Amino acid sequence: MGEKSKGFFVTGDPLIYGADVAIIVTLLGIIIFLTVFKKWGWLWKEWFTTVDHKRIGIMYLVSSLLMLFRGGVDALLMRLQLAAPNTHFLTSQHYNEIFTTHGTIMILFMAMPFMFALFNIVIPLQIGARDVAYPFLNALSFWLFFFGALLFNLSFVVGGSPDAGWLSYPPLSEIAGSPGPGQNFYIWGIQISGIGSLATGINFLVTILKMRAPGMKLMKMPLFSWSVLSSCITIIFAFPVLTVTLALLFVDRYLGAHIFTADSGNPMMYVNLIWMWGHPEVYIVVLPAFGIYSEIVSTFSKKKIFGYKSMVFSMMIISILGYFTWVHHFFTMGAGADVNTFFAITTMAIGIPTGVKIFNWLFTMFRGRITISQPMLWTIAFIPCFVVGGATGVMLAIAPADYQYHNSYFLIAHFHQTLIGGVVFGYLAGLYYWWPKMFGFKLNERLGKWAFWTWNIGFYVCFMPQYALGFMGMTRRVYTYGWDMGWAPFNMVSTVGAFLMGIGFIFQAWQILYSIKNGEKDVTGDPWNGRTLEWSIPSPAPLYNFAVIPEVKHDDDWWETKKAMADSQYKKEPPQYEPIHMPKQSGIPFIMSACWFVVGFGFTFGWSYVGLAGLLGVGLCLLARSFQQETDYYIPVDEVRKTEASLGRVG
């Protein structure tokens, strides 16, 4: 087992040394930059202590893009290793670590924060609110995610990365199968950020239920808000299961308990529990993407969304049905014909509401006027990709056929097709769509097209061959293979595709940097001729979002208002400002999450006193918050008027 040193720092691999140097140089660079330009205070005041949902959203976004980069690099390393037979680029141990971190990062530290970024940036604006229900908790959620992700990524440098797969089945993930701190990093990294996710779920559910602008009945709510509502409900029921499962695994590892061990416990129970979270989790991330597509399709077809009620109904069905399909992840564990048949049918049944949504999107475009701008481009690419991914999903759901697909590259191709084609394309579409609202300028169109085409062509080149590899008997998580099976050509093609997607990501990074300098400014606040409330306010939105809370009368309210405004009879009433009630900034979320980091770090290495000291810190932070009396303030009318005037909104 030579590669993995027993020391504190991970050593022994030139790749890792290279990465270490890169990390240290970058960190030093950031620190020097902040010190030289005297930006520490700015960072603390404007960002670390903020409770503004828009800024929190941006921090989520930046983190998730960084994590997309790391997860992507992991993917490229794997594809390099698999490009040709008998490659010795990575050792087995290193490869195992990389696929484990790739999966974990992409789902938990890329998709989740990307999704929360869009929740934060869009939801309050879209429902006409000034913030979320619990702004303090919102900041806490972000910093918990941040420190959880930091802890998880730290495993790369100290202690060693987890290597038991992204869902870490016992007995392999037990202390006997995975000694060393790697697996503990996994547990604590996810656990800390998971608490944040759970809090976000509660936060946005209450926000949507309680803080909609007057007149916005649930059935007048934009579909993205509906999708977030259904996703939050799913989070609330799924994430506690993850919390318990990981806690129990840690109890096994740390206290020598026998909950999931093979001898006296029951490993099968872990598999059940983790998928009771794991399956709903994929609906958690895909439902908001459905919401994004709905907004974009309608906006860029200049037409009302088709079958609104059907859309709402199908999302709610998906979030409920999503709880009754988890066994399809282990049809091959011999649960018995009755159980398998039941779960096969529930799984296939999810295809029904999903199919309905596809038809509704198509018929929203039908008899519309379609403009193909960047958000729409990704939406259009999503449809064929997700239809095929959904079809292979139905094929996988057929239990007896699944015996042949399970754990093969067919499965890998399927879930990448739904997670990239469904989730990532959706979030990217959302990113392009709401980018002007976040930053006040559009992203460059030409570079965006380059990014789009390299991403898309790369995607098909990468994953279509993997379906074939599955039929050829190639199983997931093998770190190398021989010439004898005929897997070589497809693997080479797949690697080429992966690198094309990597180039697509570089184009996007370039696009963002380029547009920061040269991007077309959005002075109207409504660059796409939008339909919902977020487009009625300036870009970027002022601190308080709405100077006056709007009163909603229609679905697609802003669209209708614009129509009314075009009428010559329209008379604009002068706005009546009032002092605006806002939450105060707080450093506690940051400090408390840092304490959680200490807890995680301590227990990861079995240093109980460090862990307990961290817990003490967490407790003190909670008490400090509890004793705080003045947590809110008012923005005076004068200031609101001044801000609005400077945004050109008073007249």
Added chain:
Amino acid sequence: MNKRRVAWYWKILLLTTVSSLFLSGCDRQYLVFNPAGPVAQKEYDLIVLSAVLCAIVVIPVLALLFFILYRYRDRPGNKAKYSPNWHDSKILEVVWWGIPIIIIGILSIYTAKTTYTLTKPPVKDVKPITIQVTSMDWKWLFQYPGQKIATVNYAEIPVGVPVQFHLTSNQMMNSFWVPELGGQEYTMPGMAMRLWLQADRPGTYYGSGANFTGKGFTHMKFKVIAKPQAEFDQWARQIKQTEKPLTMTVYKQLAKKGLAEKQAFSSYPAQLFTNTLNENGGKYMDKDMKHGKSDMPAMNHNDHDMSGMEHKGE
């Protein structure tokens, strides 16, 4: 490397890619598409059926998408109908709730049928044999309760005879997969999972572990060799006569983490399989079953009366 060599390499690569993409649809390399027995055949039929049914939906949807994109683009002078407020149609909604429901309905029936069929022996009139499989880190141990022999990393089976594999693991969960004979089943500590497979033509079939078990996982490959009954009997007799026995000492050595060569043993400790089960929590499975918590088959049979038994609810 000079330029011409590089160009040549790329040409070869391109050729192999294109040829494997288009020409080798029914190549032997597509193991799942080459069923060598009734179990794999049934699964293959289901794969084809589901692919066709899915295509019936997917292809029109894609066609519709491209048609709509072409027809309703927002360009000057587009004469296609534009109805910005048309957002509801009961008939259309019924159609696209209906189509998937029908297709899923059809698939459900076939799924249920096949799922139940596969828990029974593929043919009824031939007496089946049993092979006990233990996945270890990182090798496969096969025990033949009928022949009282054992092998490592390969198994031989008689052609035309249903084989019931009893699968377990001495630690990590793996999955036993021989694509040309049929789909996989997990090997799990403390449980004896049942998997029926059968080869209808002689040959050597590729098998592998399909569930990740750590460092040596990639190398957990094995061969299943199917030969006529007489030759199989001959092979078993030969093992019995020429190979060494699998003693507890040898077994303990074998059970250590590491890779192993192909091996064969003339005998194995009685109750080895049952003991492996019990050490890994098998002792609790019976009780759980009585409580109705799990429908795993009972574990505490003697080794010899297991062959040919039919179990419900596997």
Added chain:
Amino acid sequence: MNQAISKHTHEHEHHHDTFKLLGFWIFLVTDCIIFACLFAVYAVLRGHTDGDLTGKELFEIKGFTAETFILLTSSFTSGLATLALHKGKKAQLINWLIVTVVLGLAFVGLEVSEFRTMVHEGASISTNGFLSAFFTLVGTHGLHVSFGLIWMTAVILQIRRHGINEKVKEKVTIVGLYWHFLDVVWIFIYTVVYLMGVM
């Protein structure tokens, strides 16, 4: 989209109180799921004693009956505290909360001594599957109670400092809700773990 009238801003403020309570109810749902999972794990592992002592031999009826009695009483006194809150009687409110905290402390003390005795008898969390599940389930509840004690103490100090105002009212209501919830969970533990264990 018309300009909203001034009352919305004020309503908005008042809503903040009910938000917290609603959010806390949803939090309780998630906590419920956590306990449900732990109960399920316990149900599966109940019989996994590896031939060691079972619940019948380990659980002492006197001990867990006392724990139950004390916790139920503390739930009652926390209810009395809420009554005092609604009547606006500060001293009474504080006194009942103190009684609740003292009873909670007694409960935690008893539980700790119960665990200690078991460990002395050689029945620890690492002994077998049954005990692992037992200690995690009952221990998680115990940790919840301990957390509640610190929380309640903090609330008492705040009442002393600020008297009964809107914020304090909300805090007392929420901590009371939490306390009742723990009581309900305990009733399940009492039935599923202890009563079914000794029967």
